[in-house]
Amino acid sequence: MFELKEDDDACKKAQRTGAFYLFHSLAPLVQKSEHQYVVPRYSLVELERLLETFGQDTQKIEDSVLIGCSGQQEAWFALDLGLKSSSSTSASLQKPEMETELKGSFTELRKALFHLSMKDATLLSTAQALLHWHDAHQFCSRSGQPTKKNMAGSKRVCPSNKIIYYPQMAPVVITLVSDGPRCLLVRQSSFPKGMYSALAGFCDIGESLEEAVRREVAEEVGLEMDRLQYSASQHWPFPNSSLMIACHATVKPGQTEIQMNLRELEAAAWFSHDEVATALRRKGPYTQQQDGTFPFWLPPKLAIAHLLIKEWLEKQSCSSLPASPRSSHLHLS
Ligand SMILES: [Zn+2]
Structure with missing residues (x-):
């Protein structure tokens, strides 16, 4: 390759x-x-x-x-x-x-x-x-001249000033926040109706992964984080190429009151193990129910949020077992 x-x-x-x-x-x-x-x-x-x-x-x-x-x-x-x-x-x-x-x-x-x-x-x-x-x-963003791709398409070159452009991905942190027995799920207005997911946001320039997660959680739901655990990552093509970096976060003891950022989110709430387990079995998208609401459902298998939610459920069911060895632990001070 x-x-x-x-x-x-x-x-x-x-x-x-x-x-x-x-x-x-x-x-x-x-x-x-x-x-x-x-x-x-x-x-x-x-x-x-x-x-x-x-x-x-x-x-x-x-x-x-x-x-x-x-x-x-x-x-x-x-x-x-x-x-x-x-x-x-x-x-x-x-x-x-x-x-x-x-x-x-x-x-x-x-x-x-x-x-x-x-x-x-x-x-x-x-x-x-x-x-x-x-x-x-x-x-070319410098000279305005047409750029030329190489045969594989792994780069583009400007013939006039030789600048090489490489395809890029934007890092996005996706975090499943938990207070222990419950996890926090949110809705953006652009989500399909009834679907909730984990918190997600772009990393700012200069930020570490830990800083990005701590800022996102504070900005979007007003909570202070205690521990962070990396889970997995995934390329996601929308809206442009993103590298989704999935983490579990635990809030500081007593930090349970959500202050939702209305500019970013449409809804944010704590959910119990049973509520989440039921929702994870549903396969959306759904049409409106007779009472005007939509069933509560979660992202499908392909989305990394699904993995985070599944991991959290498994941890709830067997909390005495040690953490998976492939995960690394990042502790925030
Ligand atoms: Zn150029």
Whole structure:
């Protein structure tokens, strides 16, 4: 993978035996089967034939980005058929006609994600994030000149002043706050109705992970933290590429009164083990109930908040067991 990122010729060669995933305007191509979505992949030869059918120049393959490699060294690429590029032609077919030809539909990633296997969801999230980054970095921010991507798409270079741009992720802390027997869950107005999740916020520049968590918890719910324990991390493609860093936090003894930041949150409340366990079994999104409310539900498996909540529940059920050895402990002073 490293060699393919650095060596344009090797990358081009890898395309000949590789597989391509297709997108249109950042929406991945999926084929809907009875139980879940299937993600089709194409060989270089198949892709060239498709581009000809669509009235697009096969030169467009140069716009594809390297998104991964199999154990057998088969390289995987993603190509967006809808984004404007130097090789776009006006004769190209429109999206619905391409979908008919491909026997699938370009589905918004946010919607497709929860119908995909974990492996496909991870791969398509990476691909979408990288395609999005390239689309947003067409020009050098210093000279205003068009930038040029390398074959793999691991960087863009400005030909006039040689500045190199690398794809970036923004660190986000996601924290499940607990006072011992209860955990704190919140709602932002943008969440699907009825869904609660853990607290999340971007790290400010210059902050450590611990400082970011302590500030977020203080700013959003007015609580002071005692202990912090790292759990896991995950790339998340929305709204731009984020690195979600998931932690468990325990508030200082007696710190239970929530002062909710109304600019950030729509609701914040403490929930018991039983309430959370019931909610975790529900699978949203839900429509409005007869009394006008929505059932209380939690993020699905794919979201790292789900893991945090599940870990917290397990700790409640067997609090006498030692903490998982893969987690490291960070104690705040
Ligand atoms: Zn420049």
